[in-house]
Amino acid sequence: MKKISLIIGLFLFFGLTSVQAQDETILLENVHVADSTFLIEEGVASYYGTRFHLRKTANGEVYNMEELTAAHKHLPFGTMLRVVNLKNEKEVWVRVNDRLPKSSKRVIDLSKGAAKELEMIRDGVVPVRLEVPDQETIVSLIDYYQDNKPAGMRLRLYPKPIEFLRPNIEMLELMLNLPSEMLLSRNN
Structure with missing residues (x-):
């Protein structure tokens, strides 16, 4: 369990810099329906x-x-x-x-x-x-x-969806399969 925690921690600390973004763009929908x-x-x-x-x-x-x-x-x-x-x-x-x-x-x-x-x-x-x-x-x-919106009328602005790039999951899987000596060697 410690090994997995160490690997995940190291990935988060060092791995994010080496993760390449996929071409896939995902939209977070902040709009209700x-x-x-x-x-x-x-x-x-x-x-x-x-x-x-x-x-x-x-x-x-x-x-x-x-x-x-x-x-x-x-x-x-x-x-x-x-x-x-x-x-x-x-x-x-x-x-x-x-x-x-x-x-x-x-x-x-x-x-x-x-x-x-x-x-x-x-x-x-x-x-x-x-x-x-x-x-x-x-x-x-x-x-x-302006300030005279009729009662019962709904005039709301919704934020546009936020675009972000999803990290390459294959890179994460590769890092999880690396021996701990290789992960620790990045510190040196």
Whole structure:
């Protein structure tokens, strides 16, 4: 047991300088769950269709119920969102071009085209998860809201994964198999 401890100790003290790095790069993931990295909000979604078709939206566009658009209480117009139906995990990308009433209990109203993609027409109202495409969008939303971030909205930055090189395990195995006289001779 002493011999193994001595070998491991010597390896740690002297061996690290002679260990060559492998070509393999490993990423340490400091991100919780890949899907939650860009999550900004969860709640209930509904859709709107024929009643508002061809009327002007809050940003001045003409609403087309077959396009992939959405109404949100306060996200900037043009924000791209990935909407995931939590009942069936179907997803769709939409662009915010309209406003929900401030008193609405829903987090988003989708165009009929987006509702079809999520297979929520029959249900009418479904639980959803809203995600943005990247960290840059989160940064721009943090800048947009400053100190007035809406309650319930999650705007968090996650560190980028850390890259490091894994030591060559074969070199460690070689050192463990060396006679102790050879390991001790490195001191001289």
